[in-house]
Amino acid sequence: MKTIKGPAIFLAQFMGEEAPFDTLDHLAQWAAGLGYQGIQLPTDPRLIDLQAAATSKDYCDDLLGRLAAHGIALTELSTHLQGQLVAVHPAYDTLFDGFAPPTFRGNPAARTEWAIEQVKLAARASAHLGLSAHATFSGALAWPYFYPWPQRPAGLVEEAFAELARRWRPILDVFEDCGVDCAYEIHPGEDLHDGATFERFLDAVHHHPRAAILYDPSHLLLQQMDYLAFLDIYRDRIKCFHVKDAEFRPDGRSGVYGGYLPWVDRPGRFRSLGDGQVDFKAIFSKLAQHDFAGWAVLEWECCLKHPEDGAREGANFIRDHIIRVTDKLFDDFASTGMDSAANRRIMGI
Template identity: 55%
Template sequence: MARPATIQGPGVFLAQFIGDAPPFDSLAGLAGWAAGLGFRGVMVPTHDARILDVEAVARDAARADEVRAALADRGLVLTELAAHRFGWLLAHHPAYAVAAERMAPREVGDRVAWAGARLRLVARACRALGVSRCAVFSGALLWPYVHPWPLRDPGLIAEGFAELARRWRPIVEAFDAAGVDLCVEPHPGCDVHDGVTFERFRAALGNHPRVKLLYDPSHMVIQGMDHLGFIDAYAALIAAFHVKDAEFRRSARSGAFGGFQDWIDRPGRYRSPGDGAIDFRAVFSRLSQHGYGGWATLEWECCLKRAEDGAREGAAFIARHIIAVTRHEFDAALQGRGLAPGEIARALGLQP
């Protein structure tokens, strides 16, 4: 069993805070804003060149140095890169063609090939920046078949995971060559959306050691899963952690699928940390107990609270929940030097 570890943080995922006005329109601006709120690390998205020009960083060591310096000057650590959009584009069902058009430049013809090329650039950018983890989505070839009606053939599902593996295998190899773990985030709307689908995805890739997990308990709450038991089941594979709250309000009119309603009206909805149903004391305790020493990163996606307020409160929330793991057992003084065989027998009442 892994030794307990102290989680690092607070970190923040910058994707949800990007905007068109300063300080939210540049990495330097976002870094200054995040540092001012008390964050110590940032997860940086790779889909917006204003924030991170992946191609430039991958090809020019000087640009990578500039990125690191911009963060270090503000007391921040680059915790992970995130390439969720590229992962989704790598393997999306044709039903999502219109949505996919919004995630790639208009001039792109083959979006799957383009996404694969971008992911390989991200791997090189990670190596240039000294980052050892990258967050991704698996893609969504099979999601239209998630509920078994019309009846689905098991062969369709098997072939779907086989195709996922064919598309991801060269990407995994590129990240392996760069010394970077791919942290797959189980997410509704993606083929990897729970533990079972992650296991199947990873098995299709030969259980490659670079294929890890990004743990986000909010996605488990809205699916009715045991988000604490998930930690026990997959602790050895959890390499990244999003701090995002959620709640599921049982309803007579709507259920887990949400009835096509806006987020605020769905029974399952995302909230800012502390405003939902997740017991984060237990989450942080369980992760620390199992030896997770990575970053606790705020992901703000709340249907009620302002982003700025969620970020400010989130930094303090994470800092308050981090457990500085003890180096000594509380009864260490009573353990002494150990008992000799004769003393053991006496302690058990077997000898006078």
């Protein structure tokens, strides 16, 4: 068994214009001051030059050195925004245009090509940085049709996943060349939003060895899934872990779909660590049991608590839940040291 690494923190929700949230060095120093050992880095140009990282090992060595000077390791890179743009249904074109540089807005085809190239660059950058996994989104072509009313035309979902696979297979091949796993966050709004859709995608990419999962139990709880059984089913594909809490308290007015209510009024909402319903003791136990070798990374999203409080509390929460795995059996003291011949005598053979 392996001891999970951590605590670490995903920086996407903390970036800002003022110190200590304005530069990579300031963020690393801030995270270390809270007790974090690692950061998951969004590939935002304010924090990393992705083109340089993909083409220059020296650039990557310098970046890692800067982080190490603050006592911080790099856990994974993230292309959540670019991955989203690999596949966008036209209904969302205007909303998602803001994720791309102005040059590509209003031009979905060019935006898609830019996004694909970005994720490929992230694979190469990850290799230069010595990382084994990468965090991203799958994008979505079929999401507007997740609830079958009116009845979906025959073959629509199959064609959506076939097209999703056509776009992602060349990207996954780059990840294979780089020796890096591509971990899709299983997330509503993405075509890969539960186990069944991940399996459908896996079939479409012919069970590509680099197609992996970023496990975030909050999204599974809000769908009322068994997030512990998920760990048992997909243990071999889970390569990244977001430690994020959530709660689901349905009432007579609204349930899983949220009634278009703001987050604070929804029956299902994200919470800071320890304030929700996710059974993290069981999750960390299963990850230790299944030899998860990655990082426990806080992703802070909460509609009530201040992010700086959530970050401060999150470091200790994760540290207290990481299980230092044992190197001995608890009943070794009672070992009789029997050999094979004795065992055969015991069984009468």
